[in-house]
Amino acid sequence: MTTNALQRPLTGRILGGVCAGVAQRFGWKPSTVRLLFLLSCLLPGPQFIAYIAMWILIPAEPSVVRIA
Template sequence: MATKGLKRSKSNAVLGGVCAGIAEYLGWDAGRVRLLYVLLSILSVAFPGALVYLILWVAMPAE
């Protein structure tokens, strides 16, 4: 039985494929995840959101 892992998406990537990979893992729409991520980043004064995105980009394996 294959397990579903968290990976960056190549097929639906805009910038690195992090949000698309999270969306595929959760079974959500990638646009919704991107919108939630942008809103969360703005509400946290953008810097922590950008830093988390960069860390995820490096840490998540590619598809």
């Protein structure tokens, strides 16, 4: 299910799903967003704090419960 909302997906996560959620929101590949994040870590700034804040603030995708 592809939505336009910013959510951390349940599948395709590596750590917290932040990069996968951003990639899904903008229609990019998750590996591209992950690479851009890693490259941004070479620059000075609060990248890790921003990642943790996004991990907390971005809601997780709701799980689907199927009743047989």
